[in-house]
Amino acid sequence: MPTSPATLKEARRLRDHFAAQGAVVVKADVLQSADLLLDLYGEDIRARAYLTADPLRGEMVLRPDFTVPVVQMHMETYADPARYTYSGKVFRKQEIDETRANEFTQVGYEVFDGQNPAAADAEVFAVIAQGLAGIPLRAATGDMGVLMAAVRGLRTTDDRKAALLRHIWRPARFRALLRRYGSGEVPPLRAALLNAADPFVAAGANIGLRSRAEVAARIAALRADAQAKPLALDEIALIDAILGLRATSTDALSVLRDIAVDMPAISGAVRRMEARLNALSARGIDVDTLEFEGSYGRTSLEYYDGFVFGFYASDRPELPPIATGGRYDALTARLGQGRAVPAVGGVIRPDLVLEVGKC
Amino acid sequence: MLKLGVPSKGRLMEKTFDWFGARGVTLRKAGSEREYAGAVDGIDGVELVLLSAGEIPRELAVGNIQLGVTGSDLVREKLVNWDRRVTVLAPMGFGGADLVIAVPQAWVDVDTLDDLDAVAAAFRAKHGFRLRIATKYHRLVRDFLRDAGVADYQLIDSQGATEGTVKNETAEAIADITSTGETLRANGLKILSDGLIHASQATLFRGKRSDWTDAQRKTLKTLLGTLDI
Numbered sequence: 001m002p003t004s005p006a007t008l009k010e011a012r013r014l015r016d017h018f019a020a021q022g023a024v025v026v027k028a029d030v031l032q033s034a035d036l037l038l039d040l041y042g043e044d045i046r047a048r049a050y051l052t053a054d055p056l057r058g059e060m061v062l063r064p065d066f067t068v069p070v071v072q073m074h075m076e077t078y079a080d081p082a083r084y085t086y087s088g089k090v091f092r093k094q095e096i097d098e099t100r101a102n103e104f105t106q107v108g109y110e111v112f113d114g115q116n117p118a119a120a121d122a123e124v125f126a127v128i129a130q131g132l133a134g135i136p137l138r139a140a141t142g143d144m145g146v147l148m149a150a151v152r153g154l155r156t157t158d159d160r161k162a163a164l165l166r167h168i169w170r171p172a173r174f175r176a177l178l179r180r181y182g183s184g185e186v187p188p189l190r191a192a193l194l195n196a197a198d199p200f201v202a203a204g205a206n207i208g209l210r211s212r213a214e215v216a217a218r219i220a221a222l223r224a225d226a227q228a229k230p231l232a233l234d235e236i237a238l239i240d241a242i243l244g245l246r247a248t249s250t251d252a253l254s255v256l257r258d259i260a261v262d263m264p265a266i267s268g269a270v271r272r273m274e275a276r277l278n279a280l281s282a283r284g285i286d287v288d289t290l291e292f293e294g295s296y297g298r299t300s301l302e303y304y305d306g307f308v309f310g311f312y313a314s315d316r317p318e319l320p321p322i323a324t325g326g327r328y329d330a331l332t333a334r335l336g337q338g339r340a341v342p343a344v345g346g347v348i349r350p351d352l353v354l355e356v357g358k359c
Numbered sequence: 360m361l362k363l364g365v366p367s368k369g370r371l372m373e374k375t376f377d378w379f380g381a382r383g384v385t386l387r388k389a390g391s392e393r394e395y396a397g398a399v400d401g402i403d404g405v406e407l408v409l410l411s412a413g414e415i416p417r418e419l420a421v422g423n424i425q426l427g428v429t430g431s432d433l434v435r436e437k438l439v440n441w442d443r444r445v446t447v448l449a450p451m452g453f454g455g456a457d458l459v460i461a462v463p464q465a466w467v468d469v470d471t472l473d474d475l476d477a478v479a480a481a482f483r484a485k486h487g488f489r490l491r492i493a494t495k496y497h498r499l500v501r502d503f504l505r506d507a508g509v510a511d512y513q514l515i516d517s518q519g520a521t522e523g524t525v526k527n528e529t530a531e532a533i534a535d536i537t538s539t540g541e542t543l544r545a546n547g548l549k550i551l552s553d554g555l556i557h558a559s560q561a562t563l564f565r566g567k568r569s570d571w572t573d574a575q576r577k578t579l580k581t582l583l584g585t586l587d588i
Contacts, residue, residue, distance in 0.1 A: 042489060043501050043514060095439045095498075166480060166510065173476070173508025189470050189552075199467050206465040207547045208525040210482060218468045218481060 003089070003105055003351075010350035011087045014107040017131045018085035021123075023109060026084045028069035034059035037068060040303070040334065048092045062091035066108050067303070067328065068335070071343065074112050075336045081113035081120075100320060101351070110345030112332075118272060120344050121307040121327060122279035128311070128323050128346045129285065135357050136314040137322060141249065142296025144168070144326070145306040146256060146269045150242055153265020154235055156181060157228050159221060171298055178239065184230035194223050238263050245294030249277055252292035276307060303331040307344065313356040322356060323348040360406045361578040364418055364427035367395050367409035371561060374453045375428045378561075382586045402585055404578035413437070419566040420444040425575060426582075427566070432458055432536065432559035436496050445564040449588050454561035456536045458496055460503075460554035461543050463525055463532075471553050472507045475532070479511035482531065493517035493530035496556070500534040503556045522546040563588075 003011075019025055035058065037045050050062040063069065066086050074082060087107040094100040109127055113120040129139070151164045160181055167173045186194070193199055199219055206212050238259055245252055253274055260267045277287045297308030306327030313319045325346020333340035365386065366372045376386045385400040386407050397407030408424055415429040416437040428451070434441050462469050469478055479490040493515045494500050500514060515530050522542050524530040536559070537543055540550060565579070 038513065039489070042510065043512065044505070046514070047498075047501055047505075098440065163477070163480075167508060170508040170510065172506075176473075176508070187471075193467060200465075203465045203467050204547060207463050208465075208531050209486065209528050210463070210466065210478070210531055212465065214481065214485065215466060215468050218478065222468065 006354055007105060007351045010354055011105050011107050014131050014348055014350055014353075015085050015087040018083075018107070018109040018127065021083065021109070021127050023083035023085035026070060026073060026086050028063060028066055028073070028086065028088065030063055030089070031060045032063045032069060033057065034061040036335075037061055037064070040068070040331075047095065050091050050093065063088075064092055065090050066106060066347070067110070067331070067345065070108070070110050070345075071328075071332055071335050074110075074341065074343075075332070075339065078339075078341075079112075080341065081111070081115060083112075084108075084110045105350055106347040107350055108345060108347040110343065112341050112343045114342045116279075117306070117327070117342050117344070118275035118279045120342070121276045122283050122285070124325055124344050124346050125280060125307075125309055126283035126285055128325065128348060131348055132311055132323060132353065135322070135353060137311045137356070138291070138314045139309060139311050140291050140293060140296055141307070141309045142293050143269065143273055143307055144297050144304050145272065146266055147239075147242055147294065147298075148305060149266045149269040150239055150259075150263060153263055154231060154239075156231050157225065159225060160228065160231075169298055171295070178231070178236055181228075181231040182233060182236050186226050190222065190226075193219065194226055234262070242266075242294045245292070247292060249280075249287040249290040249292045252294070253277060272306075297326060303328045305330045309346070313352070316356060319352060319356070320349070322352045361404055361426065361575045361582070362406050362408050362424040363399070364408045364410045364415045364424040364429075365397070366412040366415070366428065371412060371428075371430075371454055372409070375451070375561065378451050378453070379586070384582070384585055402578075402582055404574065405582060415564075416441070416445070419564055422566055422568040422570060425566050425571065425579070427564050428561055429564070430454055430456070430559045431562045432456070432496065432499065432557050434562070434564060435557060436499050439498075444567055446567055448563040448565050448583070449586070451561040451563060454559070456538045456559050458499060458534065458536055458556040458559060459540075459543075459550045460492070460500075460532060460534045460556065461522075461537075461548040461550050464544075464547050464549045466549075469551070471551060472504075472509055475551060476507075476509040476511070479509065483511045489513040490532065491515045491530040492532045492534055493521050493524040494534035495521070496534060496536075499556055507553075522548060 034051055045064060049064040052060050054060050070084055089103050090106050091103045094102050109124060111120045111124055148165060151161055154161060164177055167177060241259055245255055256270045260270050280287050297304050304326035308326035310321040311323040312321050323346055327344040329340060329342050332343050365375050379386050383401050387398050389396040389398040395409040397409050399405045399407050410418060412429045413433055415427040416434045418424045419427045420438050434445060438444050469475055482490040490512045492512050495518050497514050517524055521533050521535045523546060524533060
């Protein structure tokens with residue numbers, strides 16, 4: 001669908017707004033190499049992105065968002081601090097809700113600043129909120145960093161923590177893992193495998209790339225895991241308390257500080273949240289009314305690992321979020337071959353701004 | 360005219376003809392054996408269209424045919440939000456096959472999707488790429504694995520001889536149709552205990568488009584009465 005002149009005008013207004021904050025206007029190719037995106041996001045992105053084959057360049061994808069190309073571009077120049085803005089179309093298949101647009105314009109603002117992450121978080125949120133001023137919106141926020149710190153602080157094996165962290169974006173599987181680690185039960189078939197004198201007695205010939213040594217290594221890991229002490233119920237209760245948290249930011253901070261008494265591992269993340277709330281206040285955001293949800297951000301694409309936020313139309317619950325964003329430090333580490341740059345950013349959909357603004 | 364799409368060859372066509380015949384509606388190929396034209400006896404207003412089973416879902420969805428017989432797996436794989444585009448009129452009790460996830464028998468440490476997920480994580484860390492699952496049922500497999508919370512895998516397209524991909528080292532696991540599991544076993548594979556994605560069978564579908572004529576609606580009513588559905 002061609003972008004309407006009104007949407008183009010709104011996109012220009014938003015991009016100018018971001019540029020006025022000192023952001024450099026950048027562009028990205030519409031066709032991106034699919035390998036990197038598929039490796040980063042897996043089949044979820046394949047289900048959502050338009051893939052096409054190029055006989056010379058291999059699989060290409062119509063850009064599903066700007067974050068990855070902007071991070072790549074930044075990693076080549078490596079200015080710090082740096083601010084970027086862009087405006088352009090992104091393309092996503094809509095298999096679940098066919099009424100949603102499969103190509104739409106995004107205007108983004110990305111900040112790469114390692115000096116003061118709390119201030120950068122607040123800046124992105126506040127700058128996007130200013131761009132949306134006057135529109136009836138509800139803001140939702142969360143902090144993936146708190147949940148990740150809580151998992152890292154559990155008194156259990158590193159393997160179990162790694163498994164939980166890996167599934168932090170898949171709530172059902174995360175929950176199933178917590179339950180299993182808390183119960184201390186070993187499923188009967190697995191118990192038989194672990195007790196077998198020779199687990200490979202009925203294995204037959206090995207086929208495929210996964211070697212017998214890899215199978216043996218996993219059996220050894222499973223044996224070690226069977227010896228691990230069950231996760232304490234009070235620790236699971238603390239994770240549940242974080243996930244179930246739904247309050248104003250000020251109240252949420254107070255609850256999290258209580259939780260940090262029993263779970264000191266989250267203290268650092270809670271201090272970062274406090275610094276962020278102070279920075280938000282300094283930018284005129286009323287944190288006494290700003291919503292905070294402990295599980296917000298868990299079902300989006302798995303690259304946010306700190307502050308996350310979204311703006312929703314107050315009286316149009318059927319619409320996708322008008323703006324979304326968050327911190328993605330780990331993504332820059334993945335794309336920078338070990339060289340990480342703290343980064344936070346967000347995007348606005350000008351078409352939705354107009355649609356909601358009209359009401 | 361109410362157009363009925365039926366698979367154009369093989370056992371699926373014969374069984375479909377038998378199924379309708381047993382219910383008083385005779386379907387047959389018109390003209391020579393090689394011709395893809397059909398005829399219907401026992402009811403007026405129904406036209407037989409012989410098509411590839413794989414094309415029937417799409418033809419139903421766009422309204423080129425109003426009724427169709429095909430595997431329930433093909434409808435689910437080929438149509439987005441299939442249940443908004445077609446309705447099941449009758450499961451037909453033949454053409455049964457299970458879409459399953461299978462891994463090498465040598466993976467003695469793997470019995471469930473849980474195991475597959477854990478192995479996928481370790482495999483990716485060791486080999487530097489996502490564990491490959493060969494299939495032609497991309498949508499069904501992806502939805503199934505997403506619901507099960509399996510990560511770190513990738514789907515590799517395989518339109519035939521999928522059971523051989525593991526041995527050939529182009530995939531680590533497969534998702535394919537099987538009726539007895541014999542071919543899987545012969546290729547050194549085993550089915551995950553919770554790896555049944557869909558139990559498919561030949562099914563009579565109707566398209567859900569709203570542009571049917573009154574005559575078509577009346578013919579359908581008569582047909583359903585004759586077939587006793």
